[in-house]
Amino acid sequence: MTKPRTMLEIAGLEKSFGExxxxxxxxxxxxxxxxxxxxxxxxxxxxxxxxxxxxxxEPTSGxxxxxxxxxTDIPHRDLDRMRLKVGMVFQGFNLxxxxxxxxxxxxxxxxxLKRSKAxxxxxxxxxxxxxxxxxxxxxxxxxxxGGQQQRVAIARALALDPQVMLFDEPTSALDPELVGSVLKxxxxxxxxxxxxxxxxxxxxxxxxxxxxxxxxxxxxxxxxGTPEEIFGAPKSERLKTFLSRVSHGDVExxxx
Amino acid sequence: MRFLETFFNGQVILNYLPDLxxxxxxxxxxxxxxxxxGILCGAALACLRVAGLKVVNFFIIVFADIMRAxxxxxLIMILFFGMSSLGLNLSGWTVIYIVLSLVLAAFSEEIFxxxxxxxxxxxxxxxxxxxxxxxxxxxxxxxxxAARRGIPPLVNxxxxxTKLTALGSVIGVKEILSVSSSAQSFSGSATPxxxxxxxxxxxxIPAVILSHWIERRYHFAT
Ligand SMILES: Nc1ncnc2c1ncn2[C@@H]1O[C@H](COP(=O)(O)OP(=O)(O)O)[C@@H](O)[C@H]1O
Ligand SMILES: [Mg+2]
Numbered sequence: 001m002t003k004p005r006t007m008l009e010i011a012g013l014e015k016s017f018g019e020x021x022x023x024x025x026x027x028x029x030x031x032x033x034x035x036x037x038x039x040x041x042x043x044x045x046x047x048x049x050x051x052x053x054x055x056x057x058e059p060t061s062g063x064x065x066x067x068x069x070x071x072t073d074i075p076h077r078d079l080d081r082m083r084l085k086v087g088m089v090f091q092g093f094n095l096x097x098x099x100x101x102x103x104x105x106x107x108x109x110x111x112x113l114k115r116s117k118a119x120x121x122x123x124x125x126x127x128x129x130x131x132x133x134x135x136x137x138x139x140x141x142x143x144x145x146g147g148q149q150q151r152v153a154i155a156r157a158l159a160l161d162p163q164v165m166l167f168d169e170p171t172s173a174l175d176p177e178l179v180g181s182v183l184k185x186x187x188x189x190x191x192x193x194x195x196x197x198x199x200x201x202x203x204x205x206x207x208x209x210x211x212x213x214x215x216x217x218x219x220x221x222x223x224x225g226t227p228e229e230i231f232g233a234p235k236s237e238r239l240k241t242f243l244s245r246v247s248h249g250d251v252e253x254x255x256x
Numbered sequence: 257m258r259f260l261e262t263f264f265n266g267q268v269i270l271n272y273l274p275d276l277x278x279x280x281x282x283x284x285x286x287x288x289x290x291x292x293x294g295i296l297c298g299a300a301l302a303c304l305r306v307a308g309l310k311v312v313n314f315f316i317i318v319f320a321d322i323m324r325a326x327x328x329x330x331l332i333m334i335l336f337f338g339m340s341s342l343g344l345n346l347s348g349w350t351v352i353y354i355v356l357s358l359v360l361a362a363f364s365e366e367i368f369x370x371x372x373x374x375x376x377x378x379x380x381x382x383x384x385x386x387x388x389x390x391x392x393x394x395x396x397x398x399x400x401x402a403a404r405r406g407i408p409p410l411v412n413x414x415x416x417x418t419k420l421t422a423l424g425s426v427i428g429v430k431e432i433l434s435v436s437s438s439a440q441s442f443s444g445s446a447t448p449x450x451x452x453x454x455x456x457x458x459x460x461i462p463a464v465i466l467s468h469w470i471e472r473r474y475h476f477a478t
Binding site: 054056080081083084086087088094095096097098107108111112113153156160 | 386
């Protein structure tokens with residue numbers, strides 16, 4: 001058996017905004033093909049941690065490695081190339097409203113990866129097919145439902161052949177009946193062996209699909225384990241309280 | 257009858273029609289050159305402002321504020337009479353072209369910049385996260401959206417600025433108003449002025465219709 005490859009490693013990550021320390025020493029490893037779930041109260045630093053992984057935020061200190069390469073000290077001119085390896089999906093989809101779905105998925109392939117138009121289009125259609133939206137290639141984003149927009153956003157990230165996918169609450173902005181279609185795409189990705197770090201409060205999905213669950217609280221990784229351990233036998237009081245609040249459906253009330 | 261004789265004198269129309277048609281060409285040419293230069297410079301300045309260089313941005317803001325605050329006629333006089341005292345003789349056409357382009361550049365810079373600041377941060381982040389550089393994200397993603405948001409005010413400003421080509425009459429540019437007002441003093445008839453009004457309508461009514469079409473064409477739900 002080959003030793004599993006660490007695709008994403010976060011070591012001693014700290015991040016402050018001015019005086020406010022938001023991340024206080026985060027350590028986390030994601031192996032190749034693993035789906036790691038991040039849960040935690042609003043304001044605990046989940047988004048900030050994710051955004052440090054492609055340096056949309058600059059870490060204050062600590063290291064992050066993508067497939068063994070330390071990305072926290074590469075110069076700014078190499079950031080764009082690094083970001084091609086890290087796909088990111090946002091809570092608000094962020095599709096480009098003035099472009100068709102197909103153009104959305106092609107743009108970075110052509111401009112950043114320097115693929116030919118024909119190659120980029122073929123790849124875009126393949127990815128749209130994978131998320132079940134090939135027939136919407138010619139539509140404009142505003143003509144799609146939220147769930148469809150989020151699947152296009154996933155296709156847009158996947159088309160660049162990333163090594164790791166980061167999801168920041170991909171279903172939080174969706175009507176409940178649309179959540180399933182996005183989760184289904186994510187499950188399909190996991191079966192294909194994609195490495196994923198997912199911030200989400202879809203606990204049922206975490207139980208079914210996550211290899212590990214990480215609980216973040218006040219800028220720390222407070223607890224981590226298998227879904228059975230985290231949901232079945234939470235150790236800390238904070239996690240117990242958090243889980244009971246989530247199961248009553250008021251995550252946001254946790255903000256304090 | 258007095259009315260028709262005053263404003264629609266057939267003989268006067270025939271006499272001055274060729275000159276007026278030529279003047280329409282001058283007005284149109286001046287307007288087109290001004291629109292292209294002004295909008296391109298305004299767009300370039302707004303994009304430059306995105307780079308966030310403090311000194312550069314200071315000068316852009318000062319430029320935009322001054323150009324929007326001063327009456328264009330003052331700039332025209334300064335450039336036309338002031339420059340020739342310095343020994344630099346600019347033609348009337350050149351002076352109008354430069355001044356109106358600068359004014360339009362200032363207004364369109366502010367319009368594009370206002371559009372850029374209204375683009376959600378998520379659009380920048382989506383571009384950067386997919387490996388596009390800041391310039392690529394600006395060029396392909398955020399600026400096109402800002403430009404579309406700016407179309408209604410921009411169209412108004414373009415119409416307002418091109419009408420100012422009539423200021424050319426003050427410094428001898430052979431555009432519609434100056435040709436028709438000198439025709440009026442030669443002929444002693446108000447008819448050339450009527451012709452000027454009609455000439456402006458012939459130019460600007462299609463422009464207004466075109467502007468409605470542009471606004472519809474580039475309107476999209478966000
Ligand atoms: N750009 C920023 N500037 C200042 N404070 C920020 C910024 N981004 C996030 N924060 C703060 O960092 C904390 C963690 O935010 P975030 O990572 O978004 O948490 P989560 O995603 O877990 O809800 C919050 O208190 C938030 O207000
Ligand atoms: Mg968040």
